[in-house]
Amino acid sequence: MINVSVLGYGTVGSGVVEILKENADLITKRAGEEIRVKSVLDLRDFPGDPVQDMIVHDFEEIKNDPDVQIVVETMGGVHPAYEFVKASLESGKSVSTSNKALVAAYGPELLEIAQEHNVNFLFEASVGGGIPIIRPLKISLAPDEILEISGILNGTTNYILTEMTNNGSAFDTVLKDAQDKGYAEKDPTADVEGYDACRKIAILTSLAYGKQLDFEDIYTEGITKITDRDICYAKKIGAKVKIFGSSKKVGDKVSAMVAPKLITSEHPLYSVDGVFNAILVKGNMVGDVMFYGQGAGKLATASAVVSDVIDEAKHVNVNMRTLWDHEKLALMPMDEVKSKFFVRVKGTKDEVQEQAAKLFGKITAVDAGFDDEFGFVTEEITEAVYEQAAKEMEIINKIRFDA
Amino acid sequence: MINVSVLGYGTVGSGVVEILKENADLITKRAGEEIRVKSVLDLRDFPGDPVQDMIVHDFEEIKNDPDVQIVVETMGGVHPAYEFVKASLESGKSVSTSNKALVAAYGPELLEIAQEHNVNFLFEASVGGGIPIIRPLKISLAPDEILEISGILNGTTNYILTEMTNNGSAFDTVLKDAQDKGYAEKDPTADVEGYDACRKIAILTSLAYGKQLDFEDIYTEGITKITDRDICYAKKIGAKVKIFGSSKKVGDKVSAMVAPKLITSEHPLYSVDGVFNAILVKGNMVGDVMFYGQGAGKLATASAVVSDVIDEAKHVNVNMRTLWDHEKLALMPMDEVKSKFFVRVKGTKDEVQEQAAKLFGKITAVDAGFDDEFGFVTEEITEAVYEQAAKEMEIINKIRFDA
Numbered sequence: 001m002i003n004v005s006v007l008g009y010g011t012v013g014s015g016v017v018e019i020l021k022e023n024a025d026l027i028t029k030r031a032g033e034e035i036r037v038k039s040v041l042d043l044r045d046f047p048g049d050p051v052q053d054m055i056v057h058d059f060e061e062i063k064n065d066p067d068v069q070i071v072v073e074t075m076g077g078v079h080p081a082y083e084f085v086k087a088s089l090e091s092g093k094s095v096s097t098s099n100k101a102l103v104a105a106y107g108p109e110l111l112e113i114a115q116e117h118n119v120n121f122l123f124e125a126s127v128g129g130g131i132p133i134i135r136p137l138k139i140s141l142a143p144d145e146i147l148e149i150s151g152i153l154n155g156t157t158n159y160i161l162t163e164m165t166n167n168g169s170a171f172d173t174v175l176k177d178a179q180d181k182g183y184a185e186k187d188p189t190a191d192v193e194g195y196d197a198c199r200k201i202a203i204l205t206s207l208a209y210g211k212q213l214d215f216e217d218i219y220t221e222g223i224t225k226i227t228d229r230d231i232c233y234a235k236k237i238g239a240k241v242k243i244f245g246s247s248k249k250v251g252d253k254v255s256a257m258v259a260p261k262l263i264t265s266e267h268p269l270y271s272v273d274g275v276f277n278a279i280l281v282k283g284n285m286v287g288d289v290m291f292y293g294q295g296a297g298k299l300a301t302a303s304a305v306v307s308d309v310i311d312e313a314k315h316v317n318v319n320m321r322t323l324w325d326h327e328k329l330a331l332m333p334m335d336e337v338k339s340k341f342f343v344r345v346k347g348t349k350d351e352v353q354e355q356a357a358k359l360f361g362k363i364t365a366v367d368a369g370f371d372d373e374f375g376f377v378t379e380e381i382t383e384a385v386y387e388q389a390a391k392e393m394e395i396i397n398k399i400r401f402d403a
Numbered sequence: 404m405i406n407v408s409v410l411g412y413g414t415v416g417s418g419v420v421e422i423l424k425e426n427a428d429l430i431t432k433r434a435g436e437e438i439r440v441k442s443v444l445d446l447r448d449f450p451g452d453p454v455q456d457m458i459v460h461d462f463e464e465i466k467n468d469p470d471v472q473i474v475v476e477t478m479g480g481v482h483p484a485y486e487f488v489k490a491s492l493e494s495g496k497s498v499s500t501s502n503k504a505l506v507a508a509y510g511p512e513l514l515e516i517a518q519e520h521n522v523n524f525l526f527e528a529s530v531g532g533g534i535p536i537i538r539p540l541k542i543s544l545a546p547d548e549i550l551e552i553s554g555i556l557n558g559t560t561n562y563i564l565t566e567m568t569n570n571g572s573a574f575d576t577v578l579k580d581a582q583d584k585g586y587a588e589k590d591p592t593a594d595v596e597g598y599d600a601c602r603k604i605a606i607l608t609s610l611a612y613g614k615q616l617d618f619e620d621i622y623t624e625g626i627t628k629i630t631d632r633d634i635c636y637a638k639k640i641g642a643k644v645k646i647f648g649s650s651k652k653v654g655d656k657v658s659a660m661v662a663p664k665l666i667t668s669e670h671p672l673y674s675v676d677g678v679f680n681a682i683l684v685k686g687n688m689v690g691d692v693m694f695y696g697q698g699a700g701k702l703a704t705a706s707a708v709v710s711d712v713i714d715e716a717k718h719v720n721v722n723m724r725t726l727w728d729h730e731k732l733a734l735m736p737m738d739e740v741k742s743k744f745f746v747r748v749k750g751t752k753d754e755v756q757e758q759a760a761k762l763f764g765k766i767t768a769v770d771a772g773f774d775d776e777f778g779f780v781t782e783e784i785t786e787a788v789y790e791q792a793a794k795e796m797e798i799i800n801k802i803r804f805d806a
Contacts, residue, residue: 015688019546019688022687022688023546023547023548023687023688026548027545027546029613029726030545030613030724030726031545032724124543130688130689130690130692131692132535132539132543132544132692135538135539135542135543136535136538136539136543139538139710139713139714140527140535140538140539140707140710141535141706141710142430142433142434142709142710142713142714143422143426143430143705143706143709143710143712143713144426144706145426145429210432210433265674268695270674271668271673271674278693283706284425284426285418285422285425285426285533285702285703285705285706285709286533286696286697286702286703286706286707287533287696287697287700287702287703288695288696288697289533289534289535289694289695289696289697290681290693290694290695290696291692291693291694291695292671292691292692292693292694292695293689293690293691293692293693294689294690294691294692297690299688299689299690300688300689300690302546302688303544303546303547303686303688303689304543304689306545306546306688307542307543307544307545307546309546310542310545310546311542311545314723314724318721320717321433321435321717323432323433
């Protein structure tokens with residue numbers, strides 16, 4: 001029998017308890033042993049809830065419980081999650097977490113502690129919710145040098161952009177609707193500004209190269225500037241606007257960013273709509289592989305957490321090596337990163353086309369029927385070239401064009 | 404240092420040797436140990452090839468080599484692959500294979516032998532080529548009861564159907580072209596009759612439920628009867644024809660089949676075209692997850708084989724339990740399986756519509772502009788009802804409609 005303690009009885013934590021109960025028989029079979037929840041840490045009490053008698057208010061109780069072999073951390077936030085996870089690992093307990101903020105900030109340190117204590121620190125649920133991506137990236141793609149990762153990593157923003165595309169609605173209207181439906185938080189900043197996706201691409205990229213990519217170093221642009229006019233232009237060129245967390249090997253460096261991008265129907269992630277997430281990984285041997293599913297939600301995310309718990313139950317006192325050093329990954333300066341850009345500038349086509357071509361190089365005009373502005377797509381240019389040229393014109397908006 | 408022996412220096416086998424050489428540095432890092440090919444079994448010699456000095460003609464030499472810890476089986480076919488794999492496992496060597504015929508026929512026995520000898524028998528490459536699907540199904544989806552698996556599991560037939568759809572060409576023309584391009588074998592039977600997909604869905608379904616589903620018991624229908632007229636009808640209803648290997652939990656039984664199906668753009672696999680493969684798995688907790696990539700090809704398939712080799716190198720003398728018993732999976736009789744059917748019958752609409760409705764129940768006519776026949780879609784009916792009704796009319800073709 002394996003005893004589990006769950007830290008935080010919120011959405012994901014209660015999902016973990018539910019899955020371990022509902023699917024108990026098959027989980028016992030697959031793990032080779034019964035896995036049961038022994039205690040649940042929460043500041044609140046839950047009278048009438050199945051866990052009411054398991055609630056513990058003091059983490060020390062769990063840390064000092066020799067029966068607890070696996071700790072599930074679903075509290076969210078960096079502190080005190082970090083202190084609790086660290087103490088759990090140091091007490092010889094394996095940890096499974098859904099906490100992307102924790103993993104992005106302290107991944108290498110916690111993995112090192114787990115290795116020292118011959119236990120495991122797993123975090124499948126920290127990226128892509130229920131989509132198996134961390135384990136496939138670590139194990140299934142281990143033979144491959146990773147050339148590129150492109151992910152639709154945030155369901156809230158993908159939902160908003162999908163609705164804007166399908167209904168021509170404005171950003172604010174769709175955000176309000178998403179909040180009403182519970183798809184977006186009251187304070188949507190982390191989602192719409194790309195901070196959530198940024199931590200996720202930091203984790204994936206660090207794992208792909210075995211070195212630390214600090215999320216603070218990743219250029220991050222949200223979707224708040226995307227308007228219905230951008231969507232009109234996108235449709236004109238047969239494209240959709242999606243926000244990507246992406247990274248790419250360029251020589252001996254890696255470029256990384258979070259930004260809205262235009263993609264056409266040729267792109268494997270073109271049809272990933274609504275709250276769904278998907279991650280495309282390009283390996284130097286396997287080519288393109290893609291993983292798709294529910295990027296959030298109680299049971300989908302909890303399923304990923306429980307997959308880690310089962311794996312840990314099968315690896316008691318055996319550390320499964322995860323390569324993710326403290327050493328910093330060599331990041332390509334954003335200035336040098338190359339993209340095509342879709343650009344909208346003030347002024348009529350006649351007034352500004354010539355100047356745009358002089359500044360941005362070869363451009364292709366896009367006519368979406370607006371008389372007071374001029375839209376065009378550049379060839380592949382560096383961010384530095386874009387920035388320099390943009391200074392000379394009245395830019396309304398720009399979106400990178402992944403084609 | 405881990406020594407590997409490769410049985411069969413064909414397409415996949417030579418890909419394995421290439422990957423272990425080309426990506427040696429990162430594989431050493433990820434495996435925690437150097438992995439090198441020590442010997443290659445083949446009847447032929449390969450003068451001038453990097454493996455020329457490793458070639459061995461007698462399997463006994465490999466079996467009796469105490470230095471060889473991992474055997475890669477990429478010979479294909481059931482015999483002597485079965486005898487060689489069995490002997491390897493009994494000699495305490497782990498085995499990684501790409502051989503779907505072997506795994507479908509002898510999976511439970513070979514897994515049992517591996518467990519007895521504390522080694523591993525892995526077969527990621529046997530389904531979906533380079534797509535990580537076996538390991539995610541076994542480990543990432545371990546918390547879930549699997550409700551449904553739907554896979555585009557054969558690149559050759561998906562390529563043929565895609566070309567028929569895009570260019571309106573006839574089956575024979577596209578097959579010939581696919582053979583010329585090397586996408587189809589000279590003898591295309593195993594692909595176009597669905598036998599290849601049948602073994603793959605047998606493996607996936609057996610793993611999903613931990614019991615043996617014999618591929619011989621799976622209803623299997625190929626794509627040789629699909630004509631350009633079927634494609635016209637498909638387009639009329641906004642659908643594509645794809646051949647699926649699929650299985651589904653219905654009560655305490657599982658239904659399984661290989662058959663062409665019509666799917667609309669709502670289906671997550673609608674845009675999986677050309678030689679690509681994709682597998683959709685529905686779990687009772689995680690919901691829909693989808694895996695996509697190159698279902699065949701030298702390096703993609705070899706990458707999957709090498710991922711197993713690395714996993715085995717990390718699990719020396721530790722059997723990773725795989726649940727797949729000899730016990731037979733309770734298969735739902737095909738008669739009871741329910742589908743919607745798209746049906747084409749001889750005669751004009753006026754002549755046969757009434758009779759069709761009498762026989763098949765509520766139907767929806769589809770007009771693709773052919774005067775000498777009548778096309779319609781039924782509601783969901785059992786195979787038995789379909790068969791009974793079909794006897795009474797002159798059926799030109801039928802395709803199940805997954806909508």
